[in-house]
Amino acid sequence: MxxxxxxxxxxxxxxxxxxxxxxxxxxxxxxxxxxxxxxxLALALGSAGLGHARVERYAAAPVVVAGDQxxxxxxxxxxxxxxxxxxxxxxxxxxPAAAVDVLRAVPGVREAVPDHTFVVREAAATGADGTRAYxxxxxxxxxxxxxxxxxxxxxxQAGEAVVGAGLGAAVGDTVAGREVVGVAEGPAALxxxxxxxxxxxxxxxxxxxxxxxxxxxxxxxxxxxxVRAALDRAGLKDTAAGQPLxxxxxxxxxxxxxxxxxxxxxxxxxxxxxxxxNVVLVAVLxxxxxxxxxxxxxxxxxxxxxxxxxxxxxVRGAAGREVTRVAGAAxxxxxLAxGPAFLLLWSALRARTGVxxxxxxxxxxxxxxxxxxxxxxxxxxxxxFVVLLxxxxxxxxxxxxxxxxxxxxxxxxxxxxxxxxxxxxGDAAAAAAGAATVTLVAGCALLGPWIAGAAMALLDRxxxxxxxxxxxxxxxxxxxxxxxxxxxxxxxxxxxxxxLVQLSxxxxxxxxxxxxxxxxxxxxxAFTGTTAERVRTLPGVETATDVLRSSVVLARTEVxxxxxxxxxxxxxxxxxxxxxxxxxxxxxDLSGLxxxxxxxxxxxxxxSLEVKPGSTVELRLGDGTPKRLxxxxxxxxxxxxxxxxxxxxxxxxxMSDPYPARVLAAGKRGTSPVVPESVTPPGVELNSLxxxxxxxxxxxxxxxxxxxxxxxxxxxxxxELELLRQVGxxxxxxxxxxxxxxxxxxxxxxxxxxVVGALPLTAFAWALTGGLPYLPPAQAGLIAGVVLVTxxxxxxxxxxxxxxxxx
Numbered sequence: 181m182x183x184x185x186x187x188x189x190x191x192x193x194x195x196x197x198x199x200x201x202x203x204x205x206x207x208x209x210x211x212x213x214x215x216x217x218x219x220x221l222a223l224a225l226g227s228a229g230l231g232h233a234r235v236e237r238y239a240a241a242p243v244v245v246a247g248d249q250x251x252x253x254x255x256x257x258x259x260x261x262x263x264x265x266x267x268x269x270x271x272x273x274x275x276p277a278a279a280v281d282v283l284r285a286v287p288g289v290r291e292a293v294p295d296h297t298f299v300v301r302e303a304a305a306t307g308a309d310g311t312r313a314y315x316x317x318x319x320x321x322x323x324x325x326x327x328x329x330x331x332x333x334x335x336x337q338a339g340e341a342v343v344g345a346g347l348g349a350a351v352g353d354t355v356a357g358r359e360v361v362g363v364a365e366g367p368a369a370l371x372x373x374x375x376x377x378x379x380x381x382x383x384x385x386x387x388x389x390x391x392x393x394x395x396x397x398x399x400x401x402x403x404x405x406x407v408r409a410a411l412d413r414a415g416l417k418d419t420a421a422g423q424p425l426x427x428x429x430x431x432x433x434x435x436x437x438x439x440x441x442x443x444x445x446x447x448x449x450x451x452x453x454x455x456x457x458n459v460v461l462v463a464v465l466x467x468x469x470x471x472x473x474x475x476x477x478x479x480x481x482x483x484x485x486x487x488x489x490x491x492x493x494x495v496r497g498a499a500g501r502e503v504t505r506v507a508g509a510a511x512x513x514x515x516l517a518x519g520p521a522f523l524l525l526w527s528a529l530r531a532r533t534g535v536x537x538x539x540x541x542x543x544x545x546x547x548x549x550x551x552x553x554x555x556x557x558x559x560x561x562x563x564x565f566v567v568l569l570x571x572x573x574x575x576x577x578x579x580x581x582x583x584x585x586x587x588x589x590x591x592x593x594x595x596x597x598x599x600x601x602x603x604x605x606g607d608a609a610a611a612a613a614g615a616a617t618v619t620l621v622a623g624c625a626l627l628g629p630w631i632a633g634a635a636m637a638l639l640d641r642x643x644x645x646x647x648x649x650x651x652x653x654x655x656x657x658x659x660x661x662x663x664x665x666x667x668x669x670x671x672x673x674x675x676x677x678x679x680l681v682q683l684s685x686x687x688x689x690x691x692x693x694x695x696x697x698x699x700x701x702x703x704x705x706a707f708t709g710t711t712a713e714r715v716r717t718l719p720g721v722e723t724a725t726d727v728l729r730s731s732v733v734l735a736r737t738e739v740x741x742x743x744x745x746x747x748x749x750x751x752x753x754x755x756x757x758x759x760x761x762x763x764x765x766x767x768x769d770l771s772g773l774x775x776x777x778x779x780x781x782x783x784x785x786x787x788s789l790e791v792k793p794g795s796t797v798e799l800r801l802g803d804g805t806p807k808r809l810x811x812x813x814x815x816x817x818x819x820x821x822x823x824x825x826x827x828x829x830x831x832x833x834x835m836s837d838p839y840p841a842r843v844l845a846a847g848k849r850g851t852s853p854v855v856p857e858s859v860t861p862p863g864v865e866l867n868s869l870x871x872x873x874x875x876x877x878x879x880x881x882x883x884x885x886x887x888x889x890x891x892x893x894x895x896x897x898x899x900e901l902e903l904l905r906q907v908g909x910x911x912x913x914x915x916x917x918x919x920x921x922x923x924x925x926x927x928x929x930x931x932x933x934x935v936v937g938a939l940p941l942t943a944f945a946w947a948l949t950g951g952l953p954y955l956p957p958a959q960a961g962l963i964a965g966v967v968l969v970t971x972x973x974x975x976x977x978x979x980x981x982x983x984x985x986x987x
Contacts, residue, residue, distance in 0.1 A: 186420075190391045201703070204502065205891075206470055206474070206887075206888030206889070206891050207238070207467070207470050207471060207474055207503070207506055207507070207510075207563070207888070208506050208507075208510040209507070209510070209619040209884060209888055210466055210467060210510075210884055210885060210888050211506070211507045211510035211511055211559055211560075211563060212510040212511070212513045212514040213461045213514065213515065213880065213881055213884050214370075214459070214466070214467070214559050214562075214881060215510065215511040215512075215513070215514025215515055215518065215552075215555060215556045215559045216514035216515070216517040216518045216521050216733040217459050217514075217518075217521070217812055217881060218456065218459060218460070218518075218555040218559060219514060219515050219517075219518025219519075219521070219551070219552035219555040219556065220517075220518045220519075220521035220524075220525055221452060221455060221456045221459065221525075221555075222456075222524040222551040222552060222555040223518065223519070223522040223544065223548060223549065223551055223552065224383040224452050224522060224525055224526065225449065225452050225453065225456065225551075226544075226551050227526070227542045227543060227544050227548065228448045228449045228452060228542060228742075230447065230542075230543050230545070230548070231381075231441075231540060231541060231542045231543070232432070232434055232435075232441070232444060232445075232540075232541055233408060233431070233434030233437060233438040233441035233539050233540060233541070234434050234437070234438060234441075234539045234541045235431060235433045235434040235843060236367075236434075236437060236539075237295075237317075237321070237324060237325050237437050238324050238325070238389075238391055238433045238434075238436065238437060239324075239325055239326075240323065240324055240325055240326045240391075240393070241293070241324045241391035241392055241433070242392065242393075242394050242400045242403055242404075242429060243391075243392040243394075243400070243403055243404050243406065243407050243427055243428065243429055244389055244390070244391055244392065244427075244428045244429075244433045244953070245275060245279060245283060245389065245390040245392065245411065245425055245426070245427055245428075246273070246275060246388075246389040246390075246426055246428060246435075246436035247273025247274055247275055247419075247420065247423070247424070247425060247426070247803075247804075248273060248418060248421075248423045248424065248425070248804070249268055249269045249270070249273055249423070249435060249436075249439060249442065249804075249907050250264050250266050250267065250268055250269065250442075251266070251267050251268075251269060251328060251733045251744060251800055252264055252265070252734045253266075253742065253744050253806050255735075255737070255742040257741050257742055262858070263742060263795045265620040265731055265735075265742055265743060265744040266443045266851045266882045267443070267446075267647050267744040267746050268443035268446060268742065268746070269439070269443075269731075269733070269743070269746075269802060269803060269804050270439055270443055270730075270731050270746070270802055271439070271730060271731070271801070271802030271803040271834055271835050271836050272297075272388055272439060272803060272836040273418050273419075273420045273421070273803050273804055274383060274386040274387065274388055274418060274419045274420065274803070275386060275387050275388070275389060275390060275416075275418060275419070275425055276385065276386055276387075276416055276418075276419055277385050277386055277387055277418070278293050278414075278416065279387075279390055279411070279416050279425065279651075280292050280387065280390055280444075282410055282411065282414045283390055283392055283407060283410065285410070286392075286403075286404065286406050286407055286410045286828050287406060288394055288395050288398040288403050288406055288978065289392055289393070289394065289395070289403070289406075289407075290393045290394055290395045290396075291323075291392075291393045291439075292388075292390050292391070292392050292664075293320055293321055293324055293390065293391045293392075293393065294318075294320075294321070294323070294374075294387040294390055295318070295321040295324065295388050295389045295390065295391060295666055296317065296318055296377040296378060296380075296381035296387055296388055297314075297315065297316070297317055297381070297388050297836075298316045298317075298377070298380045298381045298837075299313050299314065299315060299316060299348050299837050299839065300313070300314045300315075300316045300354070300356045300370050300380065301313050301314075301505045301709070301839070302314070302355070302356040302357070309801060311708075311709030311710060313709075314347070314355065314356060314358075314369065314370040315368070315369045315370070316369065316370045316371070316372060316377070316380060317369060317370075317371055317372075317377060317626050318369040318371065318372060318373065318374045318376075318377035318378075319334050319335055319342055319372065319373065319374075320374050321371075321377075321391065322342075322364060322366075322371055323391075323393075324391035324393075325365075325366060327344065327364045327365045327366040327367055328364060329342070329349055329362050329363070329364050330345065330363050330364060330365060331362060331363040332351040332360070332361050332362030332363055333351075333362050333373055333505065333577075333805065334361075334362060335361055335362070335371065335373050335376075336361075336373065337373065338372070338373065338375070338376045339357075339358055339359055340358060340359050340361045340372070340373070341355060341356075341358040341359070341360055341361065341371060341372050342360070342361065342362035342363065342364050342366055342370075342371040343355060343360050343362075343363055343364070343369070343370055343371070344363075344365070344366045344367050344368050344370075344371075345363055345365055345366060345367075345649070346366065346367040346368035346369070347363065347368040347369065348368075348369070349363070350363065351363060353960075355370060356370065358370070358372070361945060361984065366494065370845045376490070378577050383419075383836075383966060385419075386419045387796075387848050388436075389436045391566065391837055392407060393420075400429055404427055404429050407427045408427045411424070411425050411427065412424075418804075420801075420803040420804045420834070421800065421803075421804040421805055421806060422908070423804070430763045431541075431812075434539065434541070436744075437539065438497065438537070438539025438540065439540070439836065440537045440539070440540075441537055441539045441540040443746065444536065444537045444540055445540060448536065450530075452696070454708030456842065458618075458678075459881065460558075460562075460970065461618055462674065462678070462881055462882060463559065463562060463881065464562055464566075465621070465622065465625055465670070466671065466881060466882065466885040467559075467562055467563050467566050467671050468566045468625075468753070469625070469667055469671060469885065469889055470565060470885065470888055470889060471503060471566045471567060471890055472566070472894065473667045475499060480868070483945025485921075489524075497568050498846070500564060500567045500568075503563050503566075503567045504560065504563075504564055505566060506563075506814070507559065507560045507563040507564070508560055509561050511556035511557070511678035512556060514556060515552040515553060515555070515556040516557070518552045518555070519549065519552070522544075522702050525719050526542070528901075533809075545703075546897075570765075575616050575818060581638065583626050584627065584630065584830075587623045587624070587625075587626030587627035587630075588623070588627070589623075590619050590620070590622050590623030590626065591619075591620060591623040591624075591627070591892055593619050594615075594616045594617075594619035594620035594623060594936075594939070594940075595616070595620075595939065596939045597612050597613075597615045597616035597619060597940070598612070598613065598616040598620075598939045598942075598943040599653065599662050599943065600943075602946055602947050607893060608892065611644065612745045612943070612944075613681070613685070613940035613941065613943055613944035614681075614940070616939065616940035616943070617677060617678065617681045617936065617937065617940045620677070620936045620939065620940070621673065621677050621716070623937055624670065624673050624932060624936060625670045625674075627666075628666030628667060628669050628670045629665070629666035629667075630666070631666065631669060631752060631928075631932060632665035632666040632668075632928070633665075633666075634671050635924070635928045635932075636655065636665070636924070639655075639924065641919070643655040643920065648913075648916075649909070649913050650914075650916035650917040650919075650920055651917075651920060653904070653909070653913070653917045665887055665925075667889060667893070668889055668890055668893055668925055668974075669884055669925060669928060669929055669932070670889075671885040671886040671889050671935065672886055672925055672926070672928075672929025672930070672967060672971060673775060673929050673932045674882045674885070674928055674933070674935045675879060675882035675883055675885075675886060675933070676930050676932075676934065676936075676937065676963060677878070677933040677934075677936040677937040678882065678937075679879055679963050680933060680934065680937035680938075680955065681937045681940060683955060683959050683963075684937070684941050684953045684954065684955040685941065685944060685953075687947075687954055687955055687956055687959070688945045688948075688949060688951075688953045688954045688955075689819070689948065689949070690943075691821050691954050692729045692819050692949040692951065693819040693950075694820075695820075696764075696807065696817040696818075696819045696820035696821075697817075697820035699762070699764070699817060699820075700761060700762050700763055700764065700817045700821055701760075701761065701844065702759060702761065702762045702846075703760035703761065703819065703844035703845055703846055704759075704846055704847045705721065705724075705844070705845040705846070705847060706842060706843070706845070706847070707842070707843040707845065708841070708842055708843070710840075710843055711726060711839075711840055711843065712724040712726040712753060712840065712843050712845075714726055714755055715843050716845075717843050718845075720847050721845050721846070721847060722759065722846050722847060723755075723756050723758060723759055723760065723845065724750050724753075724756050724760065724843055724844065724845035725753040725755075725756030725757055725761060725842055725843070725844055725845075726751070726752065726753055726756075726828050726840035726842075727750055727751070727752060727761075727836065727840055727843065727844060728750065728751030728752075728828055728831050728832060728835065728839075728840055728841060729747055729748065729749075729750060729751075729841040730749055730751065730802040730831050730834070730835050731746050731747060731799055731801040731802050732746070732747055732749075732799045732800060732802065732824060732826075733745070733746050733747075733799065733804070734747055734799055734800075734823075735798070735800075736788075736789065745930060747822060747823050747824065749822050749823070749824045749825070749826055749831070750821055750822055750824075750825050750826070751825075751826050751827065751828040751831030752773065752825060752826075752827070752828055753827075753828055754770060754772070754773035754774035754827060755773055755774060756844075757770055757773075758846070759846030759847050760844040760845060761821075761844055762817075763780065763813075763815035763816070763817050763818075763821055763825060764815050764816040764817040765813050765814070765815050765816075766783055766814050766815065766816050767792060767793050767811055767813065767814040768780070768792075768793030768811070768812050768814055769793075769812060770812070770813050770815075771811075771812075772812025772813060773812060773825065773826070774825045774827065775812075775827070776807060776827065776830055777807070777808075777809055777810055777830070778810050778811075778812045778827060778830070779797055779799070779809035779810070779811055779812070779824055779825065780811070780812060780813040780814070780815055780824065780826075781797065781811050781813075781814055781823065781824060782814070782815060782818025782821075782822070782823040782824070782918040783814055783815065783816045783818065784823075785818060785819060785823040785824070786811070786814045786947075791811050792811065793811050793812055793813060793814065794810070795810075795811045795931055796808050796809065796810055796811065797809050797811055797824075798904065799824070801830075801831065801834040802831075802834050802835055803834045803835075803836075803837075805834050807830075809826070809830075813825075819948075819949065825950075883966065883970050886925050886967075886971060886974055887970060887973065887974045888972045890971065890973070890974025890975055891974060893956070897957075910979055915976075918975050918976055919972075921975055922971050922972045922975040925971050925975070926967055926968050926971045926972075929967065929971070930963075930964060930967060938953070942954040
């Protein structure tokens, strides 16, 4: 008769569900919201996992031969098996021109078409700014789409061009100094002769990719196998890192067109995984608190059942069946809401420029929506697991001590993790600070009753002395029900700490980066769409430097773990830095960047790599080319300028489009230069989006938790409030008592949350900026205001109907 599935358990569960509908309503709401959040994130993760670069220019080529756009590094972590790390490249990895002849000789190949991509710029008639840029290709490569002529003819000499219909030009117009002789299907583009394309591409002996067209009747798999075998026999390697060429088919062909799509997809997956992990952790804490509170209110009923012969296993089984029914229905409701939530999330991601780049396809096939059922089952499993812990009989010897010890251990671990963050840099510091936050919040959750008791002990005398009868009632209630007070305090601490950490971390980084950018940009003039060579010819300009933006890949170990980082870098003219860009050199001399094979390193990175002027650094440039560079200077403003500065001449040959992103110039004495825009701090866009996503997801869930927990507590204490009314307590006194409780919970929750969040935040800020954390006053006020309103509503609404005047 002790089996969980016996009739007694079913009867107890059914009766309890009818009697405690209001108590389970809070759990129902929390589970539904959690299921909707996790379902939406599961759909987003699945869609990103299936994502690929869009195939457009190579749609008619069943096989595309291109360079390997990934860097791989294999090494053995401490005490582990070798591990391979991979990171995508954002600059074009090119193919030797000899591959074209090799591919043309492959049986079944009708034609192998080399593709050169470049940018044609047309300067504005007035001044250096306002240049228009057109993507360019050879007309032969238009067959790979295929884009066909709709008007005119193909180009036959250097001064002629065919334009894509998206450009809006017509036959007879002049575009970028070329006569338009034809209009073709497709997007805005400029098509020139094959010889002109090779000249404008500027990399003789190499092509961007080769599109392979098959003879009629040759299957794609057969063609791919033959192409792969031919490339292997020829031993052809790319022109950058010397890696084997890739033969791409299907959706993989899009990676040769949209170079930024695969790396962006990987970053998007990491971001979504981070948000999902945080939501799961918070869901465990929230559901544990709510279920424990719902079961705690029925402690007397549970004891009565045990006293009349029910076994502990039957009581736990009945509680588990109740939670399963409630959570199951709520999870299904949340699963239905996850679809619209997912569409809203995807819309927000696409609205942020640079997060989801043009060319990245994020498919959502119908079968993917089964992921929401998996997320719903996970939430039900979490709720069911919580019952195993919360439905145990209280008062067992050693249980309170074990809880206290566990909470203290978590606090110690959290402090240790925060200390570790001060010794790290970059992502490692952020990860350590995040772990410290989670650990400290979990410790506070276990120690909630003792924290509440300690806080009330400090306020007991002021409440009793200055609060009158409501103050004495508040103090007495807190002393008698510290466990209840601790349960109400935990979600307030949770929402405060997480919101504080996520918002302040991004604000701290952005503020420091912007301050460094303003200090580093000493130029009086800034131009786009031109070059330093042209700007130097303008009246009033004394010196100028091109600013090229690219990336490098750094292989290193951090805390014994191998990692590959793709980092933003700048290419500059060493002779033009005086008066235009001041990185804040702390060692060495930036004039050394005038020589090939040199690099300047940010101070934090130099400390991490243990390098100084005269040392060497091994990097892979944006196209994967390995370089061993000599350090000539160390500078401090790396948040604004990136971790490395390279000579423009070193960086440009390894860029897809080696054109300056910006030109900074210094005016001659006596001129009145304009104020330039600050250099955009790298990484701010994605970091701010991560923070906003985490705060939105966790903030909404924890605010619901605050309301639900307080509603549960309020529902459970209606008898207590009714008794106080019967013994003569006025409605005004009860309202003041509840107001004091709300004020106590708000103040204590905010203070404890501030302490919990400030410790890892200070460690994080000190490690990355050398200063203290920062939070805009408006955001700090918003956190405090939302917590105050939520707590006040949670305290008053459940009992408002019971606190009317006594008749």
